[in-house]
Amino acid sequence: MKRAVVTDKAPAPAGPYTPGLVTGDFIFVSGQGPFDPETRAMPETIEGQTSQTLENIKAILEAAGARMTDVVKVTVLLTDLSEFQRMNKVYEQYFSQPFPTRTTFGVGLAVPGMRIEIDAIAHVGK
Numbered sequence: 767m768k769r770a771v772v773t774d775k776a777p778a779p780a781g782p783y784t785p786g787l788v789t790g791d792f793i794f795v796s797g798q799g800p801f802d803p804e805t806r807a808m809p810e811t812i813e814g815q816t817s818q819t820l821e822n823i824k825a826i827l828e829a830a831g832a833r834m835t836d837v838v839k840v841t842v843l844l845t846d847l848s849e850f851q852r853m854n855k856v857y858e859q860y861f862s863q864p865f866p867t868r869t870t871f872g873v874g875l876a877v878p879g880m881r882i883e884i885d886a887i888a889h890v891g892k
Contacts, residue, residue, distance in 0.1 A: 767789065768787055768788065768789045769787070769788040769789075770784045770786070770787060771784070771785060771786030771787065771788060771793065771826055771829050771830040772784070772785055772786070772829070773785070773825050773826060773828075773829035774803065775803055775825035775828075775829070776798065776803050776822040776823075776825040776826050776829075777798070777799070777801040777802075777803045777806065777822060778803075779796070783796050784796065785798075785826050786826040786827070786829065786830050788830050790891070791889055791890055791891025791892075792887060792888065792889055792890070792891075793826075793827060793830045793832050793836070793887070793888040793889075793890060794885075794886075794887055795823050795826050795827065795885055795886040795887070795888070796885055797841075797843070797883045797884065797885040798819050798822040798823050798826070798883065798884055798885070799815075799819060799822075799875075799877065799880050799882070799883050800814070800815035800816070800818040800819045800822075800880065800881070800882060801818065801822070802818065803822065803825070808877075808879060808880065810879070812844075812846075812849040812852050812853050812856075812881050812882065813852055813853075813855070813856050815880070815881050815882045816852075816853045816856040816857060816882055817856050819882055819883070819884050820834075820856070820857070820860045820884065823837075823884060823886050824860070827886070827888055830888075830890075831890065832888045832890050834860055834861060835861075835862065836888040836889060836890050837861065837866045837886045837887070837888045838866050838867065838887055838888065838889045839866055839867050839868070839886065839887040840866045840867070840868045840869075840884060840885070840886050840887075841868070841869050841870075841871070841884065841885050841886075842857070842868060842869070842870040842871070842882065842883075842884050843870075843871050843873045843875065843882065843883040843884070844870060844871070844872055844873070844881065844882055845872070845873065845874060845875055845880070845881045845882070846872070846881060847870075847872040849881065850870065853882065866886070
């Protein structure tokens with residue numbers, strides 16, 4: 767069984783995907799970008815974009831009945847790997863020990879000005 771997770775506290779999907787999906791004891795959050803859910807505006811700095819992206823993930827998790835502390839795996843996509851340390855300082859504010867496992871890639875993203883995309887997997891079972 768799969769259950770879709772959609773909330774107006776995170777941006778609506780820009781394509782044929784579900785923002786969050788609950789299956790079994792796991793919640794899968796699709797790659798989120800730095801868009802304000804109401805205005806679709808995007809911060810300019812990597813710090814602002816990281817924070818908005820993680821707020822969007824947090825909103826989807828909360829809509830599914832989970833918290834950031836339930837996250838076990840994160841993938842971070844950055845358009846400029848030289849911004850890794852600046853992103854990491856913001857990222858650290860959203861997670862605590864033990865931190866989720868993480869993979870970070872340097873990539874090109876389709877939306878001009880978008881510097882980051884993050885997806886997450888949370889475990890809510892026993």
